[in-house]
Amino acid sequence: MTAYILRRLAFLGLTMLLTSLLIFVITQLLPGDVCRVILGREVGENALEACRLDLGLDQPAPVRYFTWLGDFLTGNWGNSYSTDAEIRPLVMERLGNSLMLAGFTMLVGVPIAIGLGVIAALNEGKAIDNGISLGALAVVGLPEFVTGILLIEILAFRLGLPANSSIRETATFAEAFPSLILPALTATFVLLAYVARLTRAGVIEELKQAYVRTAELKGLPRRTVIWRHVLRNAMLPTITVVAISFGWLISGLVVIENVFNYPGLGRLMVFAISRRDLPLLQAISLITVLGFALANLVADLLYAALNPRIRIGS
Amino acid sequence: MASPLLQLQQLAVSYKVGRRTLDALRDVDLSIDAGQTYGLVGESGSGKSTLALAAMRYLPANGFIRSGSIMFGDKDLAKLSPEEMRARWGRQIGFVPQNPATALNPSVRVGDQIREALRLYSRDESDVMEILKQMRIADPARVARQYPHQLSGGMQQRMLISMALSGNPHLLVLDEPTTALDVTTEAAILDLLRGAQQMLNTAMLYVTHNLGVVATLTDRVAVLYAGELAEDAPTKELFRQPLHPYTRGLLDSVPRLGQRKDVNRLRGIVGQIPALGETIDACVFAPRCPLAIEICWQKRPTLDAPTPDRTVRCHRWPEIMAGDISPSRAVEKSSQVTKQAANQVLQVDGLQVAYKMPGGTLQAVRGVDVQATSGRTLGVVGESGSGKSSLARAVIGLVEPSEGKIDLLGIQLPKRLTRRNRVVLSHLQMVFQNPEEALNPHLTVGESLSRPLITLRGVKPADAKAQVGELLAAVRLPADYADRLPSQLSGGEKQRVAIARAFASQPELLLADEPVSALDVSVQAAILNLLADLQIEHQTSMLFIAHDIAVVGYLADEIAVMYLGQIMQTSPAETIFDAPYHPYTEALLSSVPPPDPFVKQERIRLEGELPSAVNPPNGCPFHTRCPRFLGDICVEQKPPWRETEDGKRIFCHIPLEDLLRDQTDVLQFEGAKKS
Numbered sequence: 001m002t003a004y005i006l007r008r009l010a011f012l013g014l015t016m017l018l019t020s021l022l023i024f025v026i027t028q029l030l031p032g033d034v035c036r037v038i039l040g041r042e043v044g045e046n047a048l049e050a051c052r053l054d055l056g057l058d059q060p061a062p063v064r065y066f067t068w069l070g071d072f073l074t075g076n077w078g079n080s081y082s083t084d085a086e087i088r089p090l091v092m093e094r095l096g097n098s099l100m101l102a103g104f105t106m107l108v109g110v111p112i113a114i115g116l117g118v119i120a121a122l123n124e125g126k127a128i129d130n131g132i133s134l135g136a137l138a139v140v141g142l143p144e145f146v147t148g149i150l151l152i153e154i155l156a157f158r159l160g161l162p163a164n165s166s167i168r169e170t171a172t173f174a175e176a177f178p179s180l181i182l183p184a185l186t187a188t189f190v191l192l193a194y195v196a197r198l199t200r201a202g203v204i205e206e207l208k209q210a211y212v213r214t215a216e217l218k219g220l221p222r223r224t225v226i227w228r229h230v231l232r233n234a235m236l237p238t239i240t241v242v243a244i245s246f247g248w249l250i251s252g253l254v255v256i257e258n259v260f261n262y263p264g265l266g267r268l269m270v271f272a273i274s275r276r277d278l279p280l281l282q283a284i285s286l287i288t289v290l291g292f293a294l295a296n297l298v299a300d301l302l303y304a305a306l307n308p309r310i311r312i313g314s
Numbered sequence: 315m316a317s318p319l320l321q322l323q324q325l326a327v328s329y330k331v332g333r334r335t336l337d338a339l340r341d342v343d344l345s346i347d348a349g350q351t352y353g354l355v356g357e358s359g360s361g362k363s364t365l366a367l368a369a370m371r372y373l374p375a376n377g378f379i380r381s382g383s384i385m386f387g388d389k390d391l392a393k394l395s396p397e398e399m400r401a402r403w404g405r406q407i408g409f410v411p412q413n414p415a416t417a418l419n420p421s422v423r424v425g426d427q428i429r430e431a432l433r434l435y436s437r438d439e440s441d442v443m444e445i446l447k448q449m450r451i452a453d454p455a456r457v458a459r460q461y462p463h464q465l466s467g468g469m470q471q472r473m474l475i476s477m478a479l480s481g482n483p484h485l486l487v488l489d490e491p492t493t494a495l496d497v498t499t500e501a502a503i504l505d506l507l508r509g510a511q512q513m514l515n516t517a518m519l520y521v522t523h524n525l526g527v528v529a530t531l532t533d534r535v536a537v538l539y540a541g542e543l544a545e546d547a548p549t550k551e552l553f554r555q556p557l558h559p560y561t562r563g564l565l566d567s568v569p570r571l572g573q574r575k576d577v578n579r580l581r582g583i584v585g586q587i588p589a590l591g592e593t594i595d596a597c598v599f600a601p602r603c604p605l606a607i608e609i610c611w612q613k614r615p616t617l618d619a620p621t622p623d624r625t626v627r628c629h630r631w632p633e634i635m636a637g638d639i640s641p642s643r644a645v646e647k648s649s650q651v652t653k654q655a656a657n658q659v660l661q662v663d664g665l666q667v668a669y670k671m672p673g674g675t676l677q678a679v680r681g682v683d684v685q686a687t688s689g690r691t692l693g694v695v696g697e698s699g700s701g702k703s704s705l706a707r708a709v710i711g712l713v714e715p716s717e718g719k720i721d722l723l724g725i726q727l728p729k730r731l732t733r734r735n736r737v738v739l740s741h742l743q744m745v746f747q748n749p750e751e752a753l754n755p756h757l758t759v760g761e762s763l764s765r766p767l768i769t770l771r772g773v774k775p776a777d778a779k780a781q782v783g784e785l786l787a788a789v790r791l792p793a794d795y796a797d798r799l800p801s802q803l804s805g806g807e808k809q810r811v812a813i814a815r816a817f818a819s820q821p822e823l824l825l826a827d828e829p830v831s832a833l834d835v836s837v838q839a840a841i842l843n844l845l846a847d848l849q850i851e852h853q854t855s856m857l858f859i860a861h862d863i864a865v866v867g868y869l870a871d872e873i874a875v876m877y878l879g880q881i882m883q884t885s886p887a888e889t890i891f892d893a894p895y896h897p898y899t900e901a902l903l904s905s906v907p908p909p910d911p912f913v914k915q916e917r918i919r920l921e922g923e924l925p926s927a928v929n930p931p932n933g934c935p936f937h938t939r940c941p942r943f944l945g946d947i948c949v950e951q952k953p954p955w956r957e958t959e960d961g962k963r964i965f966c967h968i969p970l971e972d973l974l975r976d977q978t979d980v981l982q983f984e985g986a987k988k989s
């Protein structure tokens with residue numbers, strides 16, 4: 001197992017290195033002169049030249065890449081071109097918000113989703129199952145902004161929950177909590193359908209296995225058969241998907257963050273793109289990819305830890 | 315006498331499929347006494363599993379008990395609620411399934427799975443070690459910590475049996491518990507069951523299609539056919555004088571150890587078991603019965619009791635019992651054996667086959683020499699992992715041997731299939747184990763058969779049709795089968811088509827890899843006879859591979875016994891059952907349950923597990939398990955080949971005189987020796 005973890009970690013490092021290269025190349029290939037973007041159209045050649053020197057743009061590309069990577073690794077992420085603010089605290093703050101939203105969504109959504117999936121599977125073909133399956137299908141079909149707006153309509157205006165989820169920098173979790181509810185609920189809906197359907201399929205598949213018959217004919221209570229035998233195996237694919245979707249929740253909620261005006265990483269990314277703010281964009285991209293890669297790693301390790309057939313084999 | 319432990323009365327079970335209700339069991343009466351071992355036999359689809367599951371009230375979701383009762387003690391299980399059943403499962407009725415590999419939870423350590431049962435039955439969890447020791451597991455502490463996939467099939471089955479016995483049930487239901495296992499493993503499991511049965515006095519309902527297991531293990535047997543109880547009797551009486559023509563047919567379908575194709579043909583049963591349907595007012599067996607008369611088609615026979623302790627459902631049992639008529643089928647007239655000069659067809663020298671694996675190189679075949687001659691059959695027996703299929707695959711060209719020489723008709727064959735020309739391809743044909751996969755599902759039988767005719771024999775497409783008809787006739791199928799698709803054929807019919815296709819190119823050598831092991835015994839008998847007839851007619855040489863030594867003994871002329879990639883013994887088929895033997899052959903013969911309760915059998919059991927073919931033992935490959943192990947010489951030195959006067963060759967350090975002195979015939983037949 002240790003060897004397996006080490007191998008996966010090395011692989012993670014390699015992935016990140018390649019990604020950083022890719023990000024660097026792409027951002028360098030973007031059309032337009034960075035200094036002109038920064039300084040505006042009216043400045044003279046001299047000022048532009050000074051700016052280029054200042055940014056080290058006269059250096060050859062490989063040198064610039066390694067300087068950038070080195071700076072990034074040592075925590076020197078530079079300043080934003082568009083606001084001149086320091087990038088690291090900005091990204092970190094947004095990352096914190098995104099993590100909070102993602103964590104909250106998982107905390108609420110995953111147990112509900114798994115519960116619904118299991119209930120549907122245990123009542124396969126009955127009314128409850130059809131209800132859950134239909135509901136899940138409908139929710140998957142709806143785009144996030146539709147669910148978001150519906151929720152605002154229903155919950156914000158009727159119950160007085162804040163529809164605008166902007167958070168003050170200094171807010172504690174308790175203060176931020178009400179703002180989290182609506183975006184988290186919206187995100188939950190997307191997650192819910194996927195995870196519930198996956199769980200349902202997994203449980204139905206496992207219920208057919210011969211070991212379930214063995215467990216039943218031992219005389220175990222139905223509860224124990226489901227909990228200790230069926231779920232343990234049925235959850236394997238679900239756990240992987242849940243762990244991977246955590247990566248998606250961190251950065252992929254652009255639409256939801258916009259609908260609710262929530263200060264997460266997704267919105268910052270949109271901002272960076274619209275302003276051609278390259279250092280900011282690079283930082284966000286790297287952090288996002290790292291998030292995805294870590295989520296994947298956790299998914300694989302969890303899968304291996306729960307599945308002896310993989311663990312022993314490798 | 316005390317009332318029976320389990321009593322099925324007029325039990326009827328049906329399955330709902332779509333809108334239809336199919337009757338899987340009809341009016342089954344059966345009763346099992348405490349401590350009794352009860353065998354349940356019948357062909358595939360006869361309803362054995364359905365009966366076993368119904369007895370536990372654990373039918374599939376679409377199955378239901380239509381009528382009748384299942385008295386267990388003084389309760390009718392058919393009337394109990396699911397929760398009341400749950401309280402009886404494990405504690406009063408234990409279950410051992412067919413396929414141990416899937417019956418254990420893959421992500422829980424086996425020890426924990428047994429502990430879970432112990433806890434449930436309020437026993438001490440630390441009993442696990444004791445229980446595993448009773449299952450004769452050498453290193454129980456280590457095994458308990460393993461996950462199911464780390465154990466062999468035999469070990470997995472021991473886990474399931476120990477779990478089923480841990481609740482100390484009055485009744486153990488076993489559904490083909492050894493069918494997936496090798497014979498030496500099966501023998502060990504049957505010993506365990508016998509021992510447990512004596513110690514705990516558990517009654518057993520033992521479902522199997524293996525008449526040998528029934529003969530050696532059970533006190534009583536019930537024979538099921540098409541969902542009905544055909545006959546039910548004490549084991550010895552059933553074997554001595556079956557009263558139902560179906561029982562007779564089953565017994566006539568399995569070769570007894572020592573039965574030979576040229577002396578005593580298998581009779582088998584014609585036709586096949588009917589599909590599930592509605593109860594008809596006739597005898598269900600009439601379409602296949604050699605004794606059917608008018609009344610059989612008009613009236614369903616009742617279940618009669620010829621003697622107080624046996625029942626039979628046949629109109630003509632009184633005549634059969636009196637010996638006035640014989641329920642055995644007349645032997646089909648077989649082609650006359652015309653002894654022709656045999657010439658050498660296949661010569662294999664020093665063959666080695668290796669497979670690259672993640673953990674090293676698996677040496678499947680390690681230096682095998684065999685010959686096959688025209689008109690004769692070389693039988694290869696061995697348990698799974700002995701390398702017999704790899705040998706055949708190397709000869710046919712499906713795997714490339716790493717070492718060795720294969721000559722066909724004196725000409726060395728290219729190792730690679732792509733280098734072999736049409737003539738070679740037409741001379742070498744193969745029949746595989748699984749008829750389901752052998753035929754292209756999109757081609758009609760006629761198309762499948764005309765292909766080799768056209769491509770390998772150069773027959774003109776216009777003439778192919780007539781020859782397809784001849785081929786079908788040769789495998790005893792009607793000519794109009796040419797228009798059928800494989801999905802419209804039964805398993806046995808598919809295998810006949812596969813055999814017809816193999817003979818289409820008039821091969822010099824036919825390789826048959828377990829061609830009958832996926833088939834029911836009645837079909838198996840017909841296919842074996844077919845192969846024997848076709849061989850005599852065409853003077854084809856055959857390499858016949860099987861794990862069942864009785865089947866090989868029936869069909870083969872020479873036999874090679876393989877273990878771990880090497881041949882241990884070769885012998886004329888007539889003398890394979892006589893001492894002296896190679897110690898492995900001896901163990902193998904003493905493990906096969908003979909389908910005859912009157913045969914006395916030596917009991918030699920192999921300890922330990924089959925060594926890995928990635929790291930096979932040095933010296934004699936059998937030395938890690940050999941009951942006659944001599945000492946260092948077996949570990950360090952490759953044994954010599956020793957030749958007996960009657961043409962056996964034995965690969966062992968023990969001198970022939972010593973073998974002859976120490977070994978007696980493993981099987982002692984009562985009365986006249988052999989069939």
Ligand SMILES: Nc1ncnc2c1ncn2[C@@H]1O[C@H](COP(=O)(O)OP(=O)(O)OP(=O)(O)O)[C@@H](O)[C@H]1O
Nearest residue numbers: 329331338357358359360361362363364365374590
């Ligand atoms: N769930 C089911 N739904 C419909 N038909 C079924 C079902 N289970 C079994 N059958 C049918 O019932 C009949 C009896 O099946 P059963 O499995 O009891 O036979 P068996 O004697 O155990 O056969 P085998 O030797 O192949 O295990 C067969 O025709 C089978 O196809």
Ligand code: SF4
Nearest residue numbers: 597600603610628629
């Ligand atoms: S009743 Fe007739 S058809 Fe049925 S088994 Fe007896 S003799 Fe054969």
Ligand code: SF4
Nearest residue numbers: 934937940948966967
């Ligand atoms: S050589 Fe030794 S180990 Fe091998 S079979 Fe003979 S006695 Fe047994």
Ligand SMILES: [Mg+2]
Nearest residue numbers: 362363364489
């Ligand atoms: Mg069955």
